[in-house]
Amino acid sequence: MFRQAFMHTNRCGGPWVGMNADQRTVDVESVQSAARRLGVCPRTVRRMIADGRLPSYRVGDRLIRVQRADVDAMVRRAS
Secondary structure, three states, X not given: OEEEEOOOOXXXXXXXXXXXXXXXXXXXXXXXXXXXXXXXXXXXXXXXXXXXXXXXXXXXOOEEEEEHHHHHHHHHHHO
């Protein structure tokens, strides 16, 4: 787990307009970490992302991150 700041910049100012730096920082984790916590393989987590069951963020061209709170919610639903 680590904290990642997602900065959206566009002509309109993006969804972060009016938020301070602490509000723009999100607890995220990798697909592999989420898979371990959910007890599934990373491919299953990627399918959940593709199906829209698990929101994700792309960091750069290759890295995919998921919010820790979203994974926590899935763990609670499964138990």
